[in-house]
Amino acid sequence: MGMRGVMFDAGGVLFGPIGGRWNPRFDFERIVARHYPGVGSFAAAIAVGQRFLDKSSTTPPRGEYHRVMLDVLGVEPSASLLAELDAPLAEPVVEVYPDVRPALERLRLGGVRMSVVSDSWAGLVTLLESLDLAGYFDGFAISEVLGCNKPDPRMYAEGQRLLGLPADECLFIDDDPLLVQAARELGHQGLTLDRGASLSSEGVIASLDALAVP
Template sequence: MFDAGGVLFGPVGGRWNPRYDFESIVLRHRPGIATFADAITAGQRLLDESTTTPARSDYHRVMLAVLGVEPSAALLEELDAPVRGPLVEVFADVPPALERLRRGGIRMSVVSDAWGGLVTLLESVGLAGYFEGFAISEVLGCNKPDPRMYAEGRRLLDLPAGECLFIDDDPALVAAARELGYQGLTLDRTAAAAGEGVITSLEAIAL
């Protein structure tokens, strides 16, 4: 069971939310805005305080309100539309690791706090076919560490919790999975070396 962002891929532009073209889209509709920092902070606060993944339009409305922008339907539609060009970059260790796991008969699922477009995104980068299914927070109506997120990932694999390995870049979410009876590893690509319960590459589980 894999988290998606931070495990399978990273964001183009160096941040997850808002996506890298948020400022340029808003400025096309409302030129002259000098700073977006407070708006981005407000948007992140909404995500952090929500028990599920809010609708993208609600997330955008929060930021636009801080900017003093009453959004038109056209602006919201453009912000919600699929990005032109790559939105994420797949980590180099991911495709070979997933391929070896699949050849070894290992069944895999994704358990991610994400919007419903995650499956389409994974399809666009050639990763969706490796997974039996996807437990997505916006679809399920809850975020990790809610037990329902992990349970859906396990259900997709038709395995008991103790036979499932959950991998995330957030150690708190890995700890929550372990408390629920799952095996868990934290993926930290910035670590100098692997340690107890920590790996630095997906290659470590695909040997």
């Protein structure tokens, strides 16, 4: 069957983090130090926070994630600190990869339906709106909202439902090959996006420029 819809992962596919780190946000240390001068061991706290995320079956609330790291730092957070850590920034926190907008525009003009399937917090939709990307998509399957992470079949099923297409007409794109394999096992088409690759190969693309419109 041909491809009539595309389900995109978000982070690592549509955009990357400014500062090179996904979690916590690049201003975490700056905000905490302003509220609690002299606090240290940020590297240890961030490592514990990452283990907390890795062990979670879904994307936990950001407040819980921040509390785990702050506990390692010996900080009993105030409401104002938690609010500031979770508040949107006026400055960008991510940057859109240069191949993304041309690819999305090309797919839209070709009549291809698109959704986002992402292990992320619910604020992803607001972020995509701020990046002027949200309008390309028919909907968003987000782990914090659905209560599960990929490769849980419910994530892929919701992305497919948003497209209103059979599984074998939906292409799933992610930068994690294991998550792409899970999509294939559910009957979807799948491609791994490896931006570090010099060339595309079987099942792997080095850029969204390689996406062909049916």
